[in-house]
Amino acid sequence: MNKKTVHIRIQKQSLVLDYFFRGRRFRESLGLKNTSENFLLAKERAAILEKTLQTLDVRMKESGLQKQSLQPEILKQVISDERSKTVFGYKLSRGLDDYLIENFKKGSNERHYRDSVNSFINVCGDIDVKTVAAGEYHKFKEWMLKERSYGTALTRINYLHILYDWFIRKNKYTNENPFTKLKPRKKQNIVTISDEHWTIILPELKSQSLELYNYIYFLKCSGFRKEEALQQKWSDVYFDKDVIVVTTFKDNSNEELFPLNLRKNELKKHLLEMKENSVDEHLFHLRNVDIIKRFQKTLELLGLPKYTLHDIRRTFGSYWATRITQIQLMKLMRHKS
Structure with missing residues (x-):
């Protein structure tokens, strides 16, 4: 670097950073008016930029990029804080x-x-x-x-x-760990969705979006984890054998068979109806974030408790907990213990 100091200039009553890097001069407008408060902010940004330039210069030398080896336009992009992190940083x-x-x-x-x-x-x-x-x-x-x-x-x-x-x-980070662990909450009573509430929720979902209704009803009938349901394909469904192959979310290499003929074949009937309108290999074409937001919005509209998608799984598990053995329930829910 020819010049390590970053100067703060005033140009048309606005603050500008003026500096040299690898033999070239750059001016960067901060978009700040010349006030005492903004000047202090500009000094902070100048200090950050100076450290960035020093680090960037070292990294470019280590990468074999000699002085003036980059075009001015590219060099200007590289200098920006975000660009330096992306191109030369340890991402x-x-x-x-x-x-x-x-x-x-x-x-x-x-x-x-x-x-x-x-x-x-x-x-x-x-x-x-x-x-x-x-x-x-x-x-x-x-x-x-x-x-x-x-x-x-x-x-x-x-x-x-x-x-x-x-x-x-590994000396990749020199400060204290920035991520403070969250503490587990005390175990609360298991929240389940009553049949009465289901009779309100499902018709409302169906009137809003058939695809969202199909997904939520699938969770209700299967107790699948939300991620497991989203990754299912029609090639996983074997109607003739009354099973669906599910890749366990918590162990991506483990495939298990889930029965379609529970509770008077309600899941099988639902999938057969969906199959008639399928457009490709995927059962669902929804994003996790969108599902959560739309489901919560529907509950709020109906004046119901803020059930989560996992509460649907808990409801499924609670229903079968009183009807089958513990070992059978573990297999049905794909629990290891």
């Missing part, structure tokens, strides 16, 4: 791959780690491991608690905590 997605290579073979743990990191990336982006701090953690935590169940939020955050413990041990 979270790459860190996860390194962690899994060292610690795990493919299996349920890998899926949980990938789901946790992908959820974080959806909210905060695939940013440099070193840039994750309390702000990103709280943003992610708030989103998880709003859009997902507490149990899912706990799982995602706790897996990220483990991942960052590894980053710290």
